[in-house]
Amino acid sequence: MKPIVPYTSKGFNTGKIAVEIAKELNCGSLRITQSSLANSVDLDNYDLIFIGTGIHFGNPNEDLISYLNRILRDLSNLVWSRKG
Numbered sequence: 001m002k003p004i005v006p007y008t009s010k011g012f013n014t015g016k017i018a019v020e021i022a023k024e025l026n027c028g029s030l031r032i033t034q035s036s037l038a039n040s041v042d043l044d045n046y047d048l049i050f051i052g053t054g055i056h057f058g059n060p061n062e063d064l065i066s067y068l069n070r071i072l073r074d075l076s077n078l079v080w081s082r083k084g
């Protein structure tokens with residue numbers, strides 16, 4: 001299994017957690033910013049993608065939304081979520 005931990009973080013709270021998760025999984029973390037979006041790594045090379053973001057005013061980080069919009073076009077993985 002080859003994991004990676006992409007994340008967005010305004011105040012670096014999520015960043016600290018992402019780094020710890022990556023340490024546990026013995027893999028890399030990848031900070032997503034607007035300027036890094038185009039150059040981010042090829043996720044086809046990974047088979048576990050652990051995405052993290054802080055929430056501000058009820059929303060995930062806007063850079064994460066852009067990132068997901070891009071990778072979901074590229075990946076054939078099924079993404080699901082639940083709450084409540």
Ligand SMILES: Cc1cc2nc3c(=O)[nH]c(=O)nc-3n(C[C@H](O)[C@H](O)[C@H](O)COP(=O)(O)O)c2cc1C
Pocket residue numbers: 008009010011012013014015053054055056057058059
């Ligand atoms: C201005 C501001 C707005 C926030 N809004 C929310 C929110 O709507 N819901 C929530 O659960 N947490 C909210 N939080 C808490 C952040 O999600 C939390 O501090 C998170 O760890 C920030 O992650 P980051 O530092 O990696 O960006 C807010 C924090 C700040 C500073």
